[in-house]
Amino acid sequence: MSIVNLDETEQNQHQDLKESQDIQIDIITFDQHESLLDTYTYYIIKGKDKIGFFEVYRRYKDFISLRDILLIRWPGCFIPGIPGKKMFQGNDTKTASERLRFLKQFCNKMKLLPNLYYSQEFSQLFLRSKDKEIHKTFEQMPKPKTSELIQKYQLNFIELQGRDIDQTLDKKIEGFVEKLKNNQIQLKLAKKYIRDLYQSQEQYNQSLEKIMTMHLPNYEKQFIQTYQNNRCDNLLLTNQNIKKQLDTQYNQNGIFKRRNIDKLYEYIRQELKDIKAFYQSLKTKKEYEEQKKKLEAKQLETQQELNNLNEGKNPNFFKNIFNKQTPEQLKSHLNIQIQTNQNELDNLQNLIDIMQAIIGFIEIERFQDLKIKFYSVIIKQVSELEQKLIDEQIQYWQYIESQSSNLINQLQFGSQEGFNKQQFNQPIEQQQEEKEEVEQNQPYENENPNEINQEENNNEEINQQVNENENEGENEDNQQQQEDEVEVNISQQEIEDENQ
Structure with a gap:
């Protein structure tokens, strides 16, 4: 058609x-x-x-x-x-x-x-x-x-x-509806995963915020400050200048509270709403189809009533007795009603065909194009926001790292100053003794290298000779021990012979 x-x-x-x-x-x-x-x-x-x-x-x-x-x-x-x-x-x-x-x-x-x-x-x-x-x-x-x-x-x-509206169009719509059902299942699963991720990310951000803005500053005040005799100049997160910089330039609270994944969550919620909306367009078409079926049933009843009148039958006698109409008038009324119903049935069929064409030829393509455009837009937005947030987080941690490095350098410089100051305050005699001890542990710079080598060679020869003497002594001891064992065995044998 x-x-x-x-x-x-x-x-x-x-x-x-x-x-x-x-x-x-x-x-x-x-x-x-x-x-x-x-x-x-x-x-x-x-x-x-x-x-x-x-x-x-x-x-x-x-x-x-x-x-x-x-x-x-x-x-x-x-x-x-x-x-x-x-x-x-x-x-x-x-x-x-x-x-x-x-x-x-x-x-x-x-x-x-x-x-x-x-x-x-x-x-x-x-x-x-x-x-x-x-x-x-x-x-x-x-x-x-x-x-x-x-x-x-x-x-x-x-x-x-x-x-043309034919079975091919019907199959196209049925196939698309099946795809929507599968997409709906996948989107609901993704919605659940993103909601869980959202909650985990929120818990992580809240915990990290407490650590960086409450626990570590309290630790600095209660312990680190005490360790350095209540000095505040070497603190990090409780340093007013650093804290002000973190709160203003790096938007510390925003870093811990922003969660861009919620935009993807909203997008999925909206996608599910649009799938439901597409089902509604199919539902309205089915409502008109049901309306057509009811009108067809009514048309059959009216036609049957007219046929009965034409055959001289009047099964609706008690219904028509109060109308005060002649059989001919009833026939005329039924013919008009049948014609009106038929016109409406033709219009309903025409409208249903048009709705079928709108859904199959226009709305499916339009829906798919709409989804592609908005999907690309939302992914682009989420990506840009995530990159911006990551850049801010990198700047935030880089600032903390630089301030920590400055603090380490200050502490090392302060320790070196303290060490030099301690050396300066030592008695002269103690400094002289430490100097002589260091010099004794170092080789003499004015010695002749040949003499040093000759002395080392002589020491090696002496050590070698000592080792040889020790080896000869060990061999003699072993030989003497073996001879003693033989003598002991012979004496033992003689005692046994005498006893026999």
């Missing part, structure tokens, strides 16, 4: 309307207001598009209502996800800051979806209406008729004209 074509005039008009221009949109900040009963936050949205400039104040529930109405009035289209209000508890500054990041991502994704961005709901009402309770306006907007949706989609998705 093919999508219905439009004439060339309408195609050109709406093609010109959809020509994208640079869209600038940003949520610059938020403004909190307090009343007697509640505290509420407005997010300030500023930007420029081909229609012109805009600046509005919107609350978080306005974003939620906007997305809800887009799901109703643009069924089958991918609407970027927004975390629900239950995910954020309270209206404090921290909660507002967390919401701000997600809302920025939502706006950045919307500007990449021109059909939705320039829709009445987003561009005209949400970005330009001065109504501070725009969520009520969205809640009162009616659900569009099937024929209205078909006309709107034919005008906004001209690229679908002439595209």
